[in-house]
Amino acid sequence: MDYQNNLAYAKNLDIEDPLRLYRDKFYIPKQKNGKDHIYLCGNSLGLQPRSTRKYIEQELNDWEKLGVEGHFEAKNPWMSYHEILTDKMSKIVGAKANEVVVMNSLTVNLHLMMVSFYRPSSKRYKILIEGNAFPSDQYAVKSQIEFHGYDVADALIELIPRKGEKTMRIEDILKLIKEEGDTIVLIMIGGLNYYTGQAFDMKAITKAGHEKGCFVGFDLAHGAGNLPLQLHDWQVDFAVWCTYKYLNSGPGGVAGCFVHENHVKDSTIKRFTGWWGHEKATRFLMDDTFVPIESAEGWQLSNAPILSMAALHASLDIFEKVGMKAIQNKAENLTGYLEYLLIELQHDAIEIITPKNAAGRGSQLSIQVKNSDKSLFKKITKKGVIADWREPDVIRVAPIPLYNSYADVFSFVAILKECLNQ
Numbered sequence: 001m002d003y004q005n006n007l008a009y010a011k012n013l014d015i016e017d018p019l020r021l022y023r024d025k026f027y028i029p030k031q032k033n034g035k036d037h038i039y040l041c042g043n044s045l046g047l048q049p050r051s052t053r054k055y056i057e058q059e060l061n062d063w064e065k066l067g068v069e070g071h072f073e074a075k076n077p078w079m080s081y082h083e084i085l086t087d088k089m090s091k092i093v094g095a096k097a098n099e100v101v102v103m104n105s106l107t108v109n110l111h112l113m114m115v116s117f118y119r120p121s122s123k124r125y126k127i128l129i130e131g132n133a134f135p136s137d138q139y140a141v142k143s144q145i146e147f148h149g150y151d152v153a154d155a156l157i158e159l160i161p162r163k164g165e166k167t168m169r170i171e172d173i174l175k176l177i178k179e180e181g182d183t184i185v186l187i188m189i190g191g192l193n194y195y196t197g198q199a200f201d202m203k204a205i206t207k208a209g210h211e212k213g214c215f216v217g218f219d220l221a222h223g224a225g226n227l228p229l230q231l232h233d234w235q236v237d238f239a240v241w242c243t244y245k246y247l248n249s250g251p252g253g254v255a256g257c258f259v260h261e262n263h264v265k266d267s268t269i270k271r272f273t274g275w276w277g278h279e280k281a282t283r284f285l286m287d288d289t290f291v292p293i294e295s296a297e298g299w300q301l302s303n304a305p306i307l308s309m310a311a312l313h314a315s316l317d318i319f320e321k322v323g324m325k326a327i328q329n330k331a332e333n334l335t336g337y338l339e340y341l342l343i344e345l346q347h348d349a350i351e352i353i354t355p356k357n358a359a360g361r362g363s364q365l366s367i368q369v370k371n372s373d374k375s376l377f378k379k380i381t382k383k384g385v386i387a388d389w390r391e392p393d394v395i396r397v398a399p400i401p402l403y404n405s406y407a408d409v410f411s412f413v414a415i416l417k418e419c420l421n422q
């Protein structure tokens, strides 16, 4: 697009934005002076849909009036509540309904998936992960390696960018898989790296991993509700994601999990089990032999957290209405506009480390601050911007298609400019 560097132009883009009416469907946090914050932190905690309260109240009311009968008699019976979410969620990640389940939290699901897909042997025992992976993923992966009695220094391979580069090249990832794949059990990468904002070519990585006999799983904390995903077609073995970032389910909201259809009926795959993963027809016979549901639901442990699911339900209904295509179209333009304005600043104290091509990123730019402490970030925060600081030197900025405007992006860069020149 041929962007222009002025507020009138940004406001005009907002008028022409097909998603313009959706901003009003969310609560935008307010500054002390009553003005809206410039909220660019939906990659950390998505904003609250105005409809969320109604969805939760429905369940509170049914609980109030029905007590335990709500499992069958509630407007949305609690016994099968998670199934409503399955259909909506599977469209967001490009999966079949039998491949998706909403349960637990992200790191819990990651451990459950590694119980099934990280089964090391003396010849093949390694895990491949991205070098600057999110800490929880690193802890989870390292603890699994140690749990199985292997040495992290030997069994964990980390993807590191070339010297002088900030992000990974796909050809380097594929080459590493080709060279070392014979000893790798599991490739487990963040579909979009939380720090750099780099989106990986999951299709190519999965194919390369499978050619070497590895399982391939993705952490989609920053992918779900953001990137175009085709988990089924790409033959991804498993994926896990939280829903409180791009999917607006509220703090600590219930997470998502994908297990490819190729595995859901495979009784040779080990797993940790709980009663909610047991075949539905006979679950309440309380028999002591576990018979798994032959879908991703077979990995469920416990009965579902309905109040948290109600909040997710509210948001997924918005996603269903808008569709990922429209979200991604706006994401590309909105992030593109942010990038354009940052480049226009021509300030050598900052550098965008996120890839430049639209396929290599989502709704986030990571701005590296040169030779600076956190002071620039503190200044923009004081002026009403809510973004996110990551040590040692990165400001992450995420313009979210559903509720951020082009004017938000313009105002943010204007504030950044002012603070840079102070």
Ligand SMILES: *Cc1c(COP(=O)(O)O)cnc(C)c1O
Residues within 6 Å of the ligand: 105, 106, 107, 108, 134, 136, 137, 190, 194, 219, 221, 222, 242
């Ligand atoms: C946000 C995030 C998490 C958070 O994990 P929880 O179990 O939900 O606390 C984990 N991994 C990545 C990559 C994340 O971005």
